[in-house]
Each structure stands twice: as C-alpha cells, then as structure tokens.
Amino acid sequence: MSETKLKIAVHRASDDWPGTYAERWIEALKEHSVDVLAFDFRETDVIERVRGCDGAMWFWRHTPDDKQSAPKILAAIELGLRIPVFPNLPTAWHFDEKVAQHYLLEAIGAPKVRSWVFWNYDDAIDFAEKCSYPIVFKLSVGAGAANVLKLDSFKGAKATVRKMFRKKGVTPYTFNEHRARMFTTDFKELLRVKSRLVMSIKHAFCKSCEPPEHYFLIQKNYAYFQEFMPDNSYDIRVTVIGNRAFGLTRSNRPGDFRASGSGVIDFSPENIPSEAVRIAHDISLKNAFRSMSYDFLHAPGGELLISEVSYCAPNWSVHNFPGYWDRDLVWHEGAIWPEYAEVEDFLEEILSKRGSSD
Numbered sequence: 001m002s003e004t005k006l007k008i009a010v011h012r013a014s015d016d017w018p019g020t021y022a023e024r025w026i027e028a029l030k031e032h033s034v035d036v037l038a039f040d041f042r043e044t045d046v047i048e049r050v051r052g053c054d055g056a057m058w059f060w061r062h063t064p065d066d067k068q069s070a071p072k073i074l075a076a077i078e079l080g081l082r083i084p085v086f087p088n089l090p091t092a093w094h095f096d097e098k099v100a101q102h103y104l105l106e107a108i109g110a111p112k113v114r115s116w117v118f119w120n121y122d123d124a125i126d127f128a129e130k131c132s133y134p135i136v137f138k139l140s141v142g143a144g145a146a147n148v149l150k151l152d153s154f155k156g157a158k159a160t161v162r163k164m165f166r167k168k169g170v171t172p173y174t175f176n177e178h179r180a181r182m183f184t185t186d187f188k189e190l191l192r193v194k195s196r197l198v199m200s201i202k203h204a205f206c207k208s209c210e211p212p213e214h215y216f217l218i219q220k221n222y223a224y225f226q227e228f229m230p231d232n233s234y235d236i237r238v239t240v241i242g243n244r245a246f247g248l249t250r251s252n253r254p255g256d257f258r259a260s261g262s263g264v265i266d267f268s269p270e271n272i273p274s275e276a277v278r279i280a281h282d283i284s285l286k287n288a289f290r291s292m293s294y295d296f297l298h299a300p301g302g303e304l305l306i307s308e309v310s311y312c313a314p315n316w317s318v319h320n321f322p323g324y325w326d327r328d329l330v331w332h333e334g335a336i337w338p339e340y341a342e343v344e345d346f347l348e349e350i351l352s353k354r355g356s357s358d
C-alpha cells in the first residue's frame with residue numbers, strides 16, 4: 001500500500017436499499033486503513049466533496065431514482081474529475097437496459113441470444129409479420145422476469161408493438177404475473193391486488209417500502225425481441241469480479257419458460273459449465289468490466305448464449321457460492337462477500353494508476 005492514506009467517497013443515504021453493498025464496502029475499506037467519506041452523492045456539493053478523494057463508490061440499483069441520478073453523477077466524477085469510480089462506465093452504462101446490452105454484446109462479438117431492436121412502428125410490425133414464432137418480447141428495463149413475454153403469433157406481437165408505439169407505452173412490472181387484475185376470482189391474484197394497495201399506501205408514508213407501479217417510468221417508442229430458446233428449464237448465471245468467477249442456476253417457475261424471479265436457486269458448482277466461466281472471464285477482462293453477471297441460456301444446438309448482463313447481483317447470491325474459479329479455471333474453495341473482492345480490486349486499480357502517473 002502507498003505511504004499516503006487513501007480516501008474513498010462512498011454513497012450512503014437514508015433511503016439506501018437494505019441490501020446495499022455500501023455497508024460492507026465501508027467495512028472492507030476501513031480494514032485496508034482507507035479514510036472513508038460516506039455521504040449522499042445527490043447532495044449539491046458532491047463534486048467539490050469528491051474532488052479531494054482517490055476514488056468514489058455507489059451501489060446504484062434499477063430504481064428510477066438511482067437510474068436518473070447515479071450514472072450522471074458518477075460519469076462526471078470519472079470523466080470530469082478523472083477519479084476512479086466503482087462501478088466504472090464500461091461496467092455500468094448499460095445496466096438495467098437490455099436494449100443497450102443488445103448493441104454492446106453485438107459490438108464486442110459476445111455469444112448472445114439473437115435479438116432485434118426497432119425504433120419505429122413500421123419496422124417492428126414488418127419484423128413481426130416475418131419472424132418465426134414463438135418470439136420473446138422484453139422491456140429494456142426490469143427484473144424478476146417482469147415484462148418478459150413469449151409471443152406465439154403475429155396477433156400478440158402486433159398488440160404489443162401497438163402498445164409500445166401507438167398507445168401509452170408500458171409501465172414496468174405490469175406484465176405476466178406482475179399484472180394486477182382488479183376483477184378476478186383467483187385467490188392468489190386477489191392477495192396480490194390487496195398487497196399492491198397496501199404497498200402503495202405504505203409507500204406514501206415510508207419511502208423505503210417497495211414502490212407502487214406509478215413510481216416507474218413508462219417505456220415506449222421501441223420494441224425489443226429475442227429469439228426464443230426452447231427447452232431451457234433453468235438459466236445459468238456467472239458473476240465475474242476481477243479474477244473470480246462465481247455461479248448459480250435458477251429453475252423455471254412451474255410450467256413456465258422463465259427462471260429469473262422464481263426463487264429456486266442452486267449454488268452447486270458442478271451445475272456451472274466451465275465454458276460459461278471461460279466466456280464470462282474473457283469478456284470481463286477484455287472490456288474492463290469490474291463486476292458483471294452473465295445470464296446464459298442453451299441454444300438448441302447446445303451452445304451457451306448470453307441473454308443478459310448486469311453489473312450488480314444481490315450480495316448473498318455471490319456469497320452463497322462455495323468458492324470461485326480464477327481466469328485459469330482453477331477452483332478456490334471458500335465463500336467470499338462480493339464487497340470485499342470489489343474493494344480489494346478497486347484499491348489495486350487506484351494504486352496502479354497512481355504508480356503509472358508518478
């Protein structure tokens with residue numbers, strides 16, 4: 001470690017998500033004898049306060065609040081102040097934006113599920129007339145398989161395209177089982193409607209409660225399709241942090257093609273194909289991704305294809321894995337908190353930049 005003590009700014013706020021990485025980042029930074037300046041980066045003097053720091057960290061999520069503030073503020077620090085940030089731009093500019101990932105994965109030549117993005121109604125309809133069904137439609141944003149639809153015919157595709165271009169657009173978290181129907185005899189559905197009402201009322205009084213639908217920004221004026229990958233009863237997630245690859249598999253909901261959000265997660269290393277680990281390590285290294293989760297599906301021929309990437313995974317989903325594979329695919333036994341791994345890599349990055357500019 002260098003002689004002068006490092007000082008790192010970490011975003012902390014009263015509305016932090018309970019599972020935020022910030023707590024354990026701060027713990028790890030202190031263990032490395034780093035001075036920590038923890039404050040809400042949305043305060044007006046953020047640039048002045050970060051100016052004197054050696055690095056800045058913000059665990060931002062897929063909420064409209066975070067997405068509208070964090071990328072702008074972090075980019076100003078990274079590009080304007082030229083201070084290293086976590087997550088850096090290459091890692092995070094496409095976070096929770098599947099449309100951006102479509103272009104990025106294509107640009108870097110990653111093995112990905114074939115996908116199409118359209119920016120106007122006519123092109124999208126033209127595609128829907130000619131494509132083979134079923135086809136998968138997704139919103140650019142969202143998690144837990146909300147808004148991920150398997151469309152079986154032109155009729156359904158046309159209605160969806162019309163919604164995106166000719167009608168009001170779509171509010172995230174309102175498709176498939178996330179859709180709340182007021183008139184239903186299904187008991188589970190009734191419970192969901194009730195819980196949504198309670199959630200909305202709670203949110204009005206307590207910002208930390210899960211937000212209601214109208215909190216999300218409406219998605220419109222694009223259409224994103226993916227080729228349907230049949231016969232995948234689970235998906236495979238490999239998370240790469242520096243030289244460490246962790247894994248998990250998620251099983252589909254019963255009678256459904258979708259795994260994400262099912263809650264049926266397995267952390268057995270033997271379920272993770274080494275080819276997925278190799279692909280994930282290779283992409284992260286070549287593209288300066290400091291932390292990245294890769295979701296894989298199998299193509300009909302058996303090939304592993306990336307469906308989606310995401311810079312942050314819940315910390316427990318990394319820690320529950322019993323070890324990691326390094327870039328040589330050598331196994332290292334022992335669970336690790338992602339926050340500790342990220343801090344270790346971030347400090348190394350800062351010190352090596354410092355060393356090269358001396």
Ligand SMILES: Nc1ncnc2c1ncn2[C@@H]1O[C@H](COP(=O)(O)OP(=O)(O)O)[C@@H](O)[C@H]1O
Nearest residue numbers: 136142143144145148226227228229258259260
């Ligand atoms: N092109 C596809 N073909 C088949 N299944 C898919 C495809 N894309 C996604 N899925 C399934 O749907 C789930 C949700 O899709 P995903 O893109 O991960 O959305 P989200 O990240 O918003 O939950 C995935 O976990 C996977 O099981």
Ligand SMILES: [Mg+2]
Nearest residue numbers: 144260295308
């Ligand atoms: Mg996903």
